[in-house]
Amino acid sequence: MSSVNTAIQLITREQAEQGATAKGSTCSPALAKGPWDYDLAEALAGIPAYGPGASSADAAPAATPRQGQLPEEYKLASDAELGERILAAKAALGDRAVILGHFYQRDEVIQYADFVGDSFQLANAALTRPDAEAIVFCGVHFMAETADILSAPEQAVILPNLAAGCSMADMADADSVAECWEQLEEIFGTEPDAEGRVPVLPVTYMNSSAALKAFCGERGGIVCTSSNARTVLEWAFQRAQRVLFFPDQHLGRNTAKALGVPLEQMPMWNPRRELGGNDAQALLDSRVILWHGFCSVHKRFNVGQIEKARKDFPGVQVIVHPECPMEVVDAADSAGSTDFIKKAIAAATEPTTFAIGTEINMVNRLAAEYPQHTIFCLDPVICPCSTMYRIHPGYLAWVLEELVAGRVVNRITVAESVQDHARTALERMLAARP
Known part of the structure; x- marks a missing residue:
């Protein structure tokens, strides 16, 4: 079976040659181009974007990281040449570098990964390589941040393409969540009830920035993954009367519903509307307040x-x-x-x-x-994760060869002040095993 990238190239070529009679479809013919084309387009326009794919219609915040231009030699190299250079660099680096590949990465990148898994599995996998000087995370920005939080201070976490962000994670920013929290405290107060449960507890999905993980850690909250979301909500309900769950409304709703929480007790918080688009009574009656975020895939x-x-x-x-x-x-x-x-x-x-x-x-x-x-x-249209698709073998070859030359590029670092509280929230998650 051919890779998704190969299928996209074939479909795009057939559409150009045969028009409407071509078999198969993609959500954007631009998927067939190299990601460096999007890097250049964003640089010229001065506007960040997620690139073609599932998140192409999502608006990227102005602060979205952007990737500088990839050296021309990596753009022009064939797949075979890039493969040879990646393998040679891996051999030269040996145990000094470990490559992590997320499940959603393209096959052309995954084939070089030392570990393949979801975001938290990969962050944990990096912990098994304490002697590695560099952790090359073929995923997206929040994943690399988590790896930096959990890894040793002397280890460099590298994201091959800085533009590999996450539109869902960007739907909840620290300022908007803090403003929401202030409004909720005005309504609920801060005093616990007779059972010692606080009025509200923050729960963030792993797919969020380090700043939001720290926000939760500082306020008694916790991080969850899609595999332990039920256990985390149960943990939260033992400690709080209700939960503010962000950024993914669907994971929050599906998990709470499975726990028996009625839909009418799960109001949505839209950060662009007063009180999130709710009245105070609806919030007082709530068990789970869902953030207006989602995964475009x-x-x-x-x-x-x-x-x-x-x-x-x-x-x-x-x-x-x-x-x-x-x-x-x-x-x-x-x-x-x-x-x-x-x-x-x-x-x-x-x-x-x-x-x-x-x-x-x-x-x-x-x-x-x-x-x-x-x-x-289920989806007959080939439409990969826009940001995962920003990682290409060319970028992987570049960051690895830079390491061989003694240079660290595209390093992801989380400030110590953020790391401490974020690590607390992650440790609570680790303790809340399904």
């Missing part, structure tokens, strides 16, 4: 796609990520983290048809890894 999945999969493949098993909208999770056979999805397919002993609702690179890789099954993405 998982927002693409819908019930119609599930209905078509069931019609085309009777007996199909539909598994989706809990970042999908509630109606999609309800219509699926099961929902869980990327690791849950991978384990569910690995556990199937008989040939099975799986329709998966998560990022296309992971789905495509699972289909290649388990050829005894029929595995396909």
